[in-house]
Amino acid sequence: MTEPFDDDRIPAMSAPSWSLRIGQGVWNAMAEYINRGDHDEHGGVLICGIADRPEGPVLLAREFVPAVDGVDYVPGTTGYRALTPAFLTRMTKRARRESWTVLMVHGHGNHGQSVGFSSVDFDSHESGYGALLDIAGGLPVGALVITDHAVAGDIWQPDGGRASLAMTTVIGPNIRTLYPSPRPGLNDNVGDDRQARLFGVAGRAILARTRIGVVGAGGAGSLIVELLARLGVGEIVVIDDDRVEIHNLPRLIGSRPLDAFTWLTRRPWNLLPAPARRWLGNRTRFKTSIAARAARRANPTVRVKQYQFDVSEPEAAAALTTCDWIMLAADTATARLVVNKLVHQYLIPATQVGVKVDVDQDGVIGIVHAVSRMVMPETGCLDCQGLIDHTALAREALPDSLRRAADYGTGEPAPAVAALNALAVAPAVSELMMSLTGLSEQTDVVHHRLIARRGKWARIAPRRSEMCTTCSTNTTSAFARGGSQPIAGVRLR
Structure with missing residues (x-):
């Protein structure tokens, strides 16, 4: 035959x-x-x-x-x-x-x-x-x-x-x-590498040739970068346009007081005119630099590419199209939109992580959520789950001055704690590791949600709309179109 x-x-x-x-x-x-x-x-x-x-x-x-x-x-x-x-x-x-x-x-x-x-x-x-x-x-x-x-x-x-x-x-x-035929076996000695005893030499080789994108280098993103570097991931692409501020230090992994220019709060620097202090404060280290420094300290062989742009900038989005997985740790609607499109337009799996602490107008703490949502091609996208706020998208698209006016009165910053970030990040990175090294026994994609104050986890199956213009296979969708059309949410030049 x-x-x-x-x-x-x-x-x-x-x-x-x-x-x-x-x-x-x-x-x-x-x-x-x-x-x-x-x-x-x-x-x-x-x-x-x-x-x-x-x-x-x-x-x-x-x-x-x-x-x-x-x-x-x-x-x-x-x-x-x-x-x-x-x-x-x-x-x-x-x-x-x-x-x-x-x-x-x-x-x-x-x-x-x-x-x-x-x-x-x-x-x-x-x-x-x-x-x-x-x-x-x-x-x-x-x-x-x-x-x-x-x-x-x-x-x-x-x-x-x-x-x-x-x-x-x-x-x-x-x-x-x-591959067309089996690749030659790997004879590297596991030795004392205890994590390689979990996923083997072959798993270690897979991670070493993997490129992971991390969108957001704040509390959750910096922890993701640290864990990926220690796992032995070969290349990490970090995207964030924010600089370090003093209030970031308790939860920004690898940060130091000097990164936030804390000396500006002490004499004689605190006696400088306010415009001069603001000018200096706007020149603190980028969060991507902190993440890269921590990653290289953890793993000197890791390659880290920094993009000090918002993810809606063409350079940042283009870098993500080359990745094997995207970790979304930014909390803007625009970041969710862009990454969501990349997953389905370029067939790149992603995980969205986040923590939300509900606080009422009297300052009373309500529900504390930690989420890890794997987003895969062929499964319901973030938009199908109602997880992209289109009102926020419109507000984020405004010029800075108009956006500040639109944001006025929306409330004080929500509480944020490093330990809560870890509740979302650890399951997400573990799931990524299991998936890439072939250890996962999951047959379906699920979203994990922790109600932290009750210690209760929920597993939520994503929905997929056949009318969706992102994840469906109808004639209008972006699914698998790759570079043949622009990425929604990315600014045109």
Whole structure:
């Protein structure tokens, strides 16, 4: 039925390389249809968006369309089975209308750890993909051959280039990375690294090549950065435009009084005119600098990139598109909007953390909440949960002077304590670690909410609206569109 794998026709890969990101739901639908256990071949088409990363282009899976056996997938003239020209043309034209890329998918009727194209497969690509490129109108086309545990790809580019697929990442409660064949084993000695005794040498290697974005470097964000560095995460992207103030010091991990210019409160500096003290106070250290310093002290090998911008700035949002996970620790509606869009538009998992202490007008403490909300592609987004305040979005979009007027009278700053931040951060970072290293036994994405004064945790299943323009797969949504459209909430230049 198949011939031995023959990858020699694809030029040897050189950076940048291509990869595929696919949600667990789309992967399951595709793998269950292709690899049915009947030892026969089946096929279909994977519709994808495209994004750019430093390592190379990323295909973002949006939808799997099965090819009906005997109608769209029929006995081939040279090989065993083939997708019909009519089906391929129909799918390619459909993708072109929406600026999608199409990948033809089939299996070889096996469930092994390795997979590759046969010479017959390559013959069919070389005889037909040139015509498909013309129909695609300037977008790549390609093919995948899959098993349950391996994926190989042959990508044809409009400029005449051709590349194999470096890896496929399946995004779900457990993040899985699939290759054409197993990677060489890791022989590093765990030694006395007690955390590696939990997730192993392979887990340690996964964390070392992972890039995590942290939005907000305040009380919760600084703690996240510290924990990620100590876990051995390879690169951390920290985004925050705030500087350290004296009242931040009790909960800003790694901060020192000197960072907030506390000497301004002592003689003779406190005798300076108020404008001079304000001018000096506006030149304290950025919170990102504190986080980077603490991370490097914890782990000298960690790479930290600082963006001293609001997340709505194009440079900051662009940096997040290159990340493997985003930790959202900022409390603005704009930050929630931007990160929420990134999760679903670029298929990047995220976790939103936060603490809220309810205080009435008499200063009486009410409910104390700590939340850790994992946000995954294919699950309900933050907007579907009613967690993005659109009135606050409008207020935050105002110029500074108007925003200050709009904020007037909204109340004093809420209480904030480092220990409460830890209640939200520890579950979030632990869940990230379990997911990336394959230790998670969760089958569904849930949001965790602690009512701290009662010591009571709640698990909340996210909702997903089929009309949502962020996380649904309707024709108006941003799901898997990657760089083909702007990110909502990011300022245009």
